[in-house]
Amino acid sequence: MFMFLVILLLVSLSWASVVARIGSETIKRDEVYSLFQSYWREILHLPIARATKFDVQNFLVELVRAKIIQKEAKKMGITIDERELEEYIERNIGSKNLSRAAREFIKTELLIDKILDRLGGGVQVNENQIIAYYYLNLRDFKMPxxxxxxxxxxxxxxxxxxxxxxxxxxxxxxxxxxxxxxxxxxxxxxxxxxxxxxxxxxxxxxxxxxxxxxxxxxxxxxxxxxxxxEGIIPLEEAKSMVRAKLIKEKRQEVLKEWLENTLKNYRVEFYFSQL
Missing domain, CATH: 3.10.50.40 (Chitinase A; domain 3)
Incomplete structure (x- = not known):
């Protein structure tokens, strides 16, 4: 009887440490907090003392999202090799002394770009859309x-x-x-x-x-x-910025739709009270 209670207690403690599930895969509290501390310092560059429970919950959601994206990228045959990752880090971040968590989130963003290239590589905007956006949002182009x-x-x-x-x-x-x-x-x-x-x-x-x-x-x-x-950026100078912004927005719409459809294939559960 005593041994049964011990086993039951161990199972209960193990269950209590689970904060999310993706199908049969579990994510545990210790893993989340370890990754969160690295993410908070290296990606957001914020002091960990300022982090709240709400920040940890948001991070957990992003962590689940990243894991699903990596699973789907693998199914699609899309990969990021070490050379690509190192070149991106050197070109955009500079520091090579990044934790595993920071590297994994950077890798996920690169995977998203490749997935979007495959899903929405043909996204384009025309001249009329660019001009319309510029004049409807002139306030955005007032620069110091x-x-x-x-x-x-x-x-x-x-x-x-x-x-x-x-x-x-x-x-x-x-x-x-x-x-x-x-x-x-x-x-x-x-x-x-x-x-x-x-x-x-x-x-x-x-x-x-x-x-x-x-x-x-x-x-x-x-x-x-x-x-x-200081002043309003001229239309001709702003065109490349507007085009990039509109294409990015359209790509994000493609990504949002893809994620919504993809998530239907996964049973995802969050246990925020365990954090």
């Missing part, structure tokens, strides 16, 4: 003064100093500098720039360089590549 910055990331301070010297002399040849990565031009509100960059780059003349700045990704040099004054 901005500066376009190129980013050069070097592994060592010596390499960064060499990059700075060459660029300051108008020498664009940098291919022989090992461990150097060049990012695409990104636009920033001048007022939102860190003070150290505002001081070094003002008055934001094209070609102005910052000194090497040490970060987790390496030593970064910024170069002014363009400047926009």
């Amino acid at each position: 003064a901005q500066v376009g910055l190129e980013r050069f990331v070097a592994d060592t301070l010596d390499s960064a100093n060499e990059v700075h010297y060459r660029l300051s002399k108008g020498i664009e040849f940098l291919e022989d500098i090992k461990g150097l990565r060049k990012g695409e031009i990104m636009w920033y509100s001048i007022q939102a720039l860190p003070e150290v960059l505002r001081k070094q780059l003002s008055p934001y003349q094209i070609g102005t360089l910052s000194k090497p700045i040490q970060t987790e990704a390496g030593y970064v040099i910024f170069r002014v590549a363009g400047r926009r004054n």
Whole structure:
């Protein structure tokens, strides 16, 4: 009798730790909190002390969604190899010291892109749709003064100093500098720039360089590549932005419909009270 009670207690404790099910697969509380802490720090870049139970619940829903997407991608023969993952992380995040949780969520987003390419690769928008969106949403195109910055990331301070010297002399040849990565031009509100960059780059003349700045990704040099004054972005300049936004929205509609239909094939259960 005593042994039966012990077994019953162990089963009850095991059941109490389950916070979600996908068919016969269970997700346990310890796994969720371990993954959540990594996600909160590395993807959202927020202090874990600010997290609430509601945040954990939302994360659990996203975790289930990610697991289902990965299962479906496997059925469709869609994969992300390590090279693709590493290149994306290096190009868009910089830091390679990511946890398994962060890498899995990044991998899921890449899988979503590939799934959407297969489902909605033919999504297009026409000129009339772009023009209509622009004039109906002019407020969205009112921009503060901005500066376009190129980013050069070097592994060592010596390499960064060499990059700075060459660029300051108008020498664009940098291919022989090992461990150097060049990012695409990104636009920033001048007022939102860190003070150290505002001081070094003002008055934001094209070609102005910052000194090497040490970060987790390496030593970064910024170069002014363009400047926009405050005002409404002209239609011709905004067209590519509008086209990308409308295509993204249509792709998201395709993804939403696909997910809704896909979820019908899975028995999903959440036990939020166990969190």
